[in-house]
Amino acid sequence: MNRILPKRIAAILFHFLIRIVYFCNALKNTMLPNSELILAIESSCDDTAAAVLNGRKVLSNCIANQTVHKAYGGVVPELASRAHQSKIVPVVQQALVQANIDKNDLTAIAYTQGPGLLGSLLVGSAFAKSFALSLNVPLIPINHMQGHLLVHFIEENGINTPTFPFLGITVSGGHTQLVLVKNHFEMNVLGTTLDDAIGEAFDKCGKRMGLDYPSGPQIDKLAQTGNPKRFQFPIPNMKGYDVSYSGVKTAFTNFIHKQTQNDSNFIHENLNDLCASLQYTLVQIILNKIEQVASENQLNQIVIGGGVAANSELRNQLLARKESHHWEVFLPPLKYTTDNAAMIGITAYYKLQEKQFGKLTDASKSRLTY
Ligand code: KG4
Ligand code: ZN
Numbered sequence: 001m002n003r004i005l006p007k008r009i010a011a012i013l014f015h016f017l018i019r020i021v022y023f024c025n026a027l028k029n030t031m032l033p034n035s036e037l038i039l040a041i042e043s044s045c046d047d048t049a050a051a052v053l054n055g056r057k058v059l060s061n062c063i064a065n066q067t068v069h070k071a072y073g074g075v076v077p078e079l080a081s082r083a084h085q086s087k088i089v090p091v092v093q094q095a096l097v098q099a100n101i102d103k104n105d106l107t108a109i110a111y112t113q114g115p116g117l118l119g120s121l122l123v124g125s126a127f128a129k130s131f132a133l134s135l136n137v138p139l140i141p142i143n144h145m146q147g148h149l150l151v152h153f154i155e156e157n158g159i160n161t162p163t164f165p166f167l168g169i170t171v172s173g174g175h176t177q178l179v180l181v182k183n184h185f186e187m188n189v190l191g192t193t194l195d196d197a198i199g200e201a202f203d204k205c206g207k208r209m210g211l212d213y214p215s216g217p218q219i220d221k222l223a224q225t226g227n228p229k230r231f232q233f234p235i236p237n238m239k240g241y242d243v244s245y246s247g248v249k250t251a252f253t254n255f256i257h258k259q260t261q262n263d264s265n266f267i268h269e270n271l272n273d274l275c276a277s278l279q280y281t282l283v284q285i286i287l288n289k290i291e292q293v294a295s296e297n298q299l300n301q302i303v304i305g306g307g308v309a310a311n312s313e314l315r316n317q318l319l320a321r322k323e324s325h326h327w328e329v330f331l332p333p334l335k336y337t338t339d340n341a342a343m344i345g346i347t348a349y350y351k352l353q354e355k356q357f358g359k360l361t362d363a364s365k366s367r368l369t370y
Contacts, residue, residue: 035054035055035105035107036053036054036055036107036108036349036352037052037053037054037059037099037101037105037106037107038052038053038054038106038107038108038109038110038140038345038348038349038352039051039052039092039095039096039103039106039108039109039110039131039345040052040053040109040110040111040142040341040342040344040345040348041088041092041109041110041111041112041124041127041128041341041344042111042112042124042144042147042339042340042341042343042344043084043088043111043112043116043120043121043123043124044112044114044115044116044117044120044121044124044144044339045075045080045116045117045120045173045174045339046065046066046069046075046080046083046120047063047064047065047066047338047339047340048063048064048066048083048084048087048088048091049061049062049063049064049091049339049340049341049344050062050088050091050092050094050095050341051095051340051341051342051344051345052095052096052098052099052101052345053342053345053346053348053349054099055155055349056153056154056155056346056349057154057155057156058154058156058342058345058346059098059099059100059101060094060095060096060097060098060099061095061335061340061341061342062091062094062095062098062341063091063339063340063341064087064090064091066079066080066083066084066087068083069213070212070213072213073207073212073213074203074207074213075117075213077117077118077119077120078119080117080119080120081117081119081120081122081123084120084123084124085123088123088124088127089127092127092131095341103131103135104135106135106137107137107138107352108132108137108138108139108140108348108352108357109128109131109132109135109137109138109139109140110128110139110140110141110142110344110345110347110348110351111124111125111127111128111129111139111140111141111142111344112124112125112141112142112143112144112147112344113125113141113142113143113358113362113364113365113368114143114144114364114365114366114367114368115143115144115145115174115175115365115366115367115368116144116174116366117366118364118366121364121365121366122364125141125362125364129360133360138352138355138357138358139357139358139359139360139362140348140351140352140356140357140358141358141362142344142347142348142351143347143368143370144339144343144344144368145170145175145177145368145370146184146185146187146347146370147343147344147346147347148170148172148305148306148309148343149168149170149179149181149187149303149305150184150343150346150347150350151305151332151336151340151342151343151346152303152305152330152332153184153346153350154336154342154346156333158333159332159333160330162301162303162328162330163301164181164182164183165180165181165182165299166181166299166301166302166303166330167179167180167181167290167293167294167297167299167301167302167303168180168181168187168303168304168305169286169290169302169303169304169305169309170304170305170306171197171198171199171286171304171305171306171307171308171309171311171314172197172198172199172306172307172308173197173199173200173203173214173216173307174197174199174200175192175193175197175306176192176193176197176198176199176243176245176286177189177191177192177193178190178191178192178241178289178290178293179370180297180299181303184347184350185350185351185370186370187370188370189369189370190241190293190297191240191241191242191243191289191293192242192243193242193243193244193245194238194242194243194244195244195245195246196244196245196246196249197245198243198245198282198285198286198308199214199216199306199307199308200245201245201246201248201249201282202214202215202216202219202278202279202282202308203215203216204249204253205219205249205252205253205278206218206219208252208253208256209256209267209271209274209275210267214307216307216308216310216311217310218275219275219278219279220275220279220310220311220312220313222271222272222275222276223272223275223276223278223279223280223313224272224276224312225272226271226272226273226274226275226276226277227272227273227276227277228276228277228279228280228313229277229280230270230273230274230276230277231255231273231274231277231278232277232281233248233251233252233255233277233278233281234247234248234251234281235248235281235284235285235288236248236285237288238289241289241292241293242289243285243286243289244285245282245285248278248281248282248285252278256274279311279313280313283311283313283314283317284317286314287314287317287318287321290302290318291321291325294325294327295325300325300326300327300328301327301328301330302318302327302328302329302330303330304318304329304330304331304332305332305337305343306337307337307338307339308337309331309332309337310334310337310338315331318331319331
């Protein structure tokens with residue numbers, strides 16, 4: 001009896017201690033100034049991501065990359081959906097824990113409605129809808145491409161926020177767009193790629209050189225010690241504000257094919273120069289268009305977003321033109337360039353202010369315009 005008593009007392013004390021910790025956490029979260037806690041979920045392609053934002057501040061930003069696609073040299077949609085299913089619960093859990101938030105304190109749940117791979121989108125939307133329903137909080141469907149541009153509105157050291165209107169450039173694996181951004185939700189596409197996206201061109205040419213998917217970051221790295229003028233590839237000049245990337249992809253593929261027929265070591269011996277020359281060409285195509293669109297529309301704030309916004313050549317070339325073109329250039333921190341859920345959360349923040357909520361019957365869309 002005497003032995004059991006201290007154990008009981010310890011158990012009761014421990015129980016109270018846990019309750020106090022929970023209470024303090026809850027108190028801390030409800031005491032956050034203008035507390036608006038958004039859980040955001042992104043599952044449009046091959047990254048399962050979840051983030052928690054308090055207003056415009058990112059409390060956590062978690063991503064589970066899917067390595068399963070590496071062996072195939074590109075994203076396999078069916079495998080992506082399956083991987084999302086196994087990763088979404090742990091990633092959301094991680095985001096809540098890192099943000100030190102109890103799920104019952106959430107104000108709203110946001111998810112990517114499109115564009116993207118339908119099976120992947122469905123996993124995120126089904127999860128978000130069920131979670132919002134069980135917690136009885138509003139649901140906010142988000143356009144992935146708007147998210148890529150609105151990362152510049154996250155409140156964080158090192159992020160400068162542009163003023164409206166500005167020229168938004170989305171450069172990713174699926175999109176290459178020049179967008180007139182009038183406000184957080186009114187965005188008009190002025191020009192777009194007529195075929196491949198810039199990230200797709202990086203990835204497909206990289207695959208031709210035997211690089212792993214996604215090849216963009218590797219080409220960027222290898223190009224650092226290569227000569228960008230060593231090999232020349234065509235830079236198309238499309239009419240109007242559109243761009244095209246399939247021509248340079250074909251020219252590059254044919255060139256590699258021809259050279260390797262004469263010398264099987266050609267890629268290996270010239271890899272850095274090939275990467276630098278290819279990267280130079282791909283970046284030059286979009287740069288030329290940015291210059292034209294900016295000058296003809298008197299837009300001097302150039303705001304980039306999307307995975308290829310991580311590219312060092314693109315970032316450097318934009319900064320190099322700042323003075324002569326009187327531009328203000330807005331480059332996102334690298335962690336907010338490739339797909340992430342913080343970008344979904346910040347877009348949801350603005351929808352929350354206007355009470356633009358979604359319904360359980362909203363459909364995911366593989367294609368979604370602004
Ligand atoms: O935005 P994102 O993560 O996914 C889509 O919405 O598509 O972009 C992925 C794309 C891939 O094509 C990848 O190769 C490219 O972004 N990428 C890069 C770099 N980092 C990612 N391309 C060139 N240089 C980089 N440093
Ligand atoms: Zn993206």
